Amino acid sequence: MRRTSDRIRPALVVAVAAALVVTGCLASDDDDRFRLGAVDLADPYVPGSGNGGYDVSHYRLAVGYDPPSDRLTGRAVLTATATQALSRFNLDLAGLDVTAVRVGSAPAEHRRDADELVVTPDAGIARGGRFTVEVDYAGVPTAKADGQLGSGGFLHTADGAVALGQPYSAATWFPVNDHPSDKATYDLEVTVPDGLEALSNGVPGERTSAGGRTTWRWSEASPMASYLAFLVIGDYRVSTGTHAGRPIVTAVPAGMPEDSPQARSLARTGEIADFLATRFGPYPFGSYGGIAVTDERIGYALETQSRPVYGPGFFRGGRPNVDVVTHELAHQWFGNSVALSRWSDIWLNEGFATYAEWLWTEHDGGRTAQQSFERQYAVTDWSRASLDPGRARLFGSAVYQRGALVVHALRRTVGDDAFFRILHTWTTERRDGNATTDDFVALAERVSGRSLRSFFDTWLTGTSAPALP
Structure with a gap:
């Protein structure tokens, strides 16, 4: 993350379905008596963020977004392992309506408590048990105030949206264990009106269109902290290719000149990453890239995994800014991997x-x-x-x-x-x-x-x- 002021660095409510898979047996010691998962990881820097009692290994997200109505619909499937015998657990989710939850093949009781989704499965989950949770949700997502960095979370923009922020933002657009100590892999599909791009982390997958809407697919196969997951939706000029045998995807707003400072800076992503690999070791992820945005509320650059997002303030001088690109790419090793x-x-x-x-x-x-x-x-x-x-x-x-x-x-x-x-x-x-x-x-x-x-x-x-x- 770099702040602009740092000179030295820069859709339709959907029903729920789910499956529960639990492996292992209950032990007899006190630690394996069913109990509530912690509702807070007690990190004083992010009070209320994160939850205990389980570890998420994978998120499968399917979201739809309609810019005119600013309405998001989603289905999230979380695969997790219980780190204690669980009778109940929480997920972080801010400002969206949950229609149903299933833990396993059975509907689960659920309720909202401010920015927490409290889930009570119909049967306890054994310590060491692997389970899945499906959550269907919808609503108008919200931004999240952050006094130091400016606006974060899910931001409605003139042509789409940006979901971004540190130290948290993920809970504004999907249910999550929102703390960097619980990293997971991600598969994302996001459906938007035809003509808009929907960009995210990792390797791009098949893109399909039907009924005036396009579904974009992305996969991040390396474990990722939740605050590094992002969405950029809008009218962008996307450049794709390969670098060092991996996909490289960069994007700038469609109306931006091809020789803009942003485009010229992002064009050096591969070169800079290669240099950093000589100092830090092999590049740790399966793709490269970067995205420039123009929303003035984003007064920072963020090291979103494999594909940093750069706010407009770093390019006001009319020249490329390789310092901020270097900074965010270095985070791929230090902070992300x-x-x-x-x-x-x-x-x-x-x-x-x-x-x-x-x-x-x-x-x-x-x-x-x-x-x-x-x-x-x-x-x-x-x-x-x-x-x-x-x-x-x-x-x-x-x-x-x-x-x-x-x-x-x-x-x-x-x-x-x-x-x-x-x-x-x-x-x-x-x-x-x-x-x-x-x-x-x-x-x-x-x-x-x-x-x-x-x-x-x-x-x-x-x-x-x-x-x-």
Whole structure:
């Protein structure tokens, strides 16, 4: 994610159906007595977001959207595994009407509690049991206010819609366990009026048309945090091809000139991704791309998995902006493939993505990474921590700029060989998973053979300028 202000980085209600598959048997210990799944994962940065008692492995989403009425219809099929014996569980869903739910072959009792969908299956689910939930829903989706980044969630636009946002947005358009600690794969089909594009994550599938409407299909086969799932619907000029044997899909608004700053910037996606692979390890996903939008409410760029979305503010100068493209592509490794377990560790996303900008600038003939480090070191407010910055500063400069300082200081401390082995090992061993700062410190110590806890404490949370390494 980059905010525009950061100069250094950028349809018809449908009935319900479902199937329940439960495997395994109940054990006899107290932990396997049926009980309620937690209604909140207790992450203080996103209160009320996420739910406990199960782990989702796959979302199959079929949605229809009618721009004139701003009406969304959907069927979501979630495949999950119970991490405890469940008598009831919750899903996050904001502002949409649920017509029915089935857990297994039986209808399930359900009710709404604010932005929670509370589901009570007709029989308990054993710990370790694999089950599916189908939810049919409809309504006019809503945006989600976020004071730091501007509007997010499902935004109705002049020619369609954009569903986007961090730290959450998914619950505004489908039922979800809305926390990055529960990653899953996705299959999406979205039906819109003929003549509109419907873009999303992953590999494009077959496109079909009937009755004046077109259904677009997308598949993300690598586990993805829910806030990285997106929809862009509207009149776009879509470019498709392959890069390094994978599909690459980019899009800009149809009326935008072919030589616009946005189009010229997105055209360098493959080149920049290839450079980052030399520093971070193999590109982690099955497709590439990027989408430029013009809605002024989107004052940020977001690293939506495999295909970042860029707000208009990054291109006002009339020139391409490769810094923001570099930043969001770096997140494909740091933040997407290796995702957060908790939001307090967001520097692991933003510090590395900002550092990637420094690496690209040097590679492209500009300042060296060391020069960028020295300039940022001199103007940093060391009273603000990179680690656990507080909810109000989730996207503050300490997370981005001081976070990048930590990364370069680590390089200076352990040397280039150990540093890049640390990065490659991290992106390899933690690929498709989640991690914490403690995990990174432990790995850095193992790979470098050095004790680094004091180093990280000083550079991440110390309140005065550290000695230069």
